[in-house]
Structure formats: structure tokens, C-alpha cells
Amino acid sequence: MLILACPFELVDPVLSLAAALSLQSPFVRGCQADPDRLAARGTLESDEGDPFTLLNAFEEWLQVRMERRDSRKWCRRRGVQEHRLFEMVNLRHQFK
Numbered sequence: 001m002l003i004l005a006c007p008f009e010l011v012d013p014v015l016s017l018a019a020a021l022s023l024q025s026p027f028v029r030g031c032q033a034d035p036d037r038l039a040a041r042g043t044l045e046s047d048e049g050d051p052f053t054l055l056n057a058f059e060e061w062l063q064v065r066m067e068r069r070d071s072r073k074w075c076r077r078r079g080v081q082e083h084r085l086f087e088m089v090n091l092r093h094q095f096k
Helices: 011-021 029-033 035-041 050-066 071-078 082-095
Strands: none
Touching: 011 050, 011 082, 035 071, 050 071, 050 082, 071 082
């Protein structure tokens, strides 16, 4: 997957996908019963499937961190484990 990303110039998103699929899901399991979390998560969901939902969550979390907003609050509101996203960052660096 990583090798095929090079000719298509999609290395960054494929690195993120490879890292996301190598770890446990960052989404908290019990939040299906919480309508507020499900509504907040709605912007992250992709019709293309779970890997792209993971990619959307990771990219939006990176944007929140770059804007120096409260990423912990962002994660709690959406039912996302922030330490899993940090693990994805570390794996991306290892894959490079």
C-alpha cells in the first residue's frame, strides 16, 4: 500500500491509513448510546467506510492541534481516545 502511494502522490494519506489500521480503533466503544457524541462524530463519518472515517478523524484532530485549540475536549466530545491519535503520529514517523 505504501509503495503504490508514491506514483499517485498520496503518500501522506496512505501513511495515516496504514498507521490507523495498525492500531486499535481510537473510537470509544460505549458512545453509541450517547446522541451528543454521535452527532459530533457525524462530520467525521465517510460513506467510503471505516478507514476513511479514521482518516477524517485523524486529519481533523491534527487541524485542531495546529490551531492550538483544546484537543482533549475535541476528543472527549467525539468519543475519541487521544492517545491512539498520538500513537498514529508516532507510527507515521516510523513508516517514513
